[in-house]
Amino acid sequence: MMQTIRMLRLLVHLGVLVLFACHSEKPISSTNYGWTLVYKHNEQGELIFGQKEKVIEAVRNGLSVKVGYGVQVNEDRSIEHIADAQFLTVLSVQDTIEVFAQISPIMRQGPFRLKDTVGIKLAPGYKWLTAIGTNGMCSNVMVNTFADTIQGSNEKRRAAMWFVDYPPQFESVVKKLTL
Numbered sequence: 001m002m003q004t005i006r007m008l009r010l011l012v013h014l015g016v017l018v019l020f021a022c023h024s025e026k027p028i029s030s031t032n033y034g035w036t037l038v039y040k041h042n043e044q045g046e047l048i049f050g051q052k053e054k055v056i057e058a059v060r061n062g063l064s065v066k067v068g069y070g071v072q073v074n075e076d077r078s079i080e081h082i083a084d085a086q087f088l089t090v091l092s093v094q095d096t097i098e099v100f101a102q103i104s105p106i107m108r109q110g111p112f113r114l115k116d117t118v119g120i121k122l123a124p125g126y127k128w129l130t131a132i133g134t135n136g137m138c139s140n141v142m143v144n145t146f147a148d149t150i151q152g153s154n155e156k157r158r159a160a161m162w163f164v165d166y167p168p169q170f171e172s173v174v175k176k177l178t179l
Contacts, residue, residue, distance in 0.1 A: 033166050033167075035164070036165075038055060038163065039052050039134065040159075040160070041159060055099045056099055059090050060090065060177055061173060063166065063167075063170075064164070065084075065085040065163065066163040067083060068082035068083075069158045069159060079111070083103040088102075098133050103129070103130045106127065107122050107123065107127060138155065140155075141153040
C-alpha cells in the first residue's frame with residue numbers, strides 16, 4: 001500500500017512537471033518587432049507604462065517613432081491623434097533627458113455631425129503644428145498659410161504614448177549622438 005502511494009505521488013509530481021514544461025511561456029525577447037508601444041506617460045510626464053529610455057534609444061538609433069495622444073472634450077466626446085514624429089530632439093539638461101517630437105504640419109480640421117454620423121471637416125488655409133515631449137510638455141501653433149501669419153499658439157501638458165518601429169533583430173548601436 002505504501003509503495004502504491006509513493007508511486008502515485010511520483011506520478012503526480014511528474015505530471016505537474018510535464019504541465020509546467022508544456023505550458024511555460026517562452027522568455028520574452030528584449031527586442032520587439034514592428035510598431036511597439038514603448039512608453040506611456042500622464043500629463044505631468046510621469047510613467048504609466050514602459051521605459052522612456054526605449055524612446056531615447058530609438059531616436060539615437062534612427063528608428064521611426066509615432067506619438068499618440070487624445071483630448072477628452074466632454075463626457076460624450078473625445079478626440080485621439082497619432083502621428084509620425086518628423087523631427088526628434090533628445091534634450092539633456094543636467095540629470096534630465098527628454099525627447100521632443102515635432103509632428104508634420106497638418107491642415108486644420110474640426111469635427112462635424114450629420115443626422116446619422118460624424119465626420120472631419122478640413123479648414124483650407126490653416127496649418128497646425130505640434131511639438132510634444134516625453135515630459136508631457138506640448139506646444140501648438142496655428143498658421144494662416146494664406147496670410148502667412150500665426151493665428152494662435154499655446155503651451156500645455158498632454159499625456160501621450162510613444163511607439164517605435166523595430167526592425168527584425170534590432171540591436172542598439174548608438175548610445176549617444178554627441179561627440
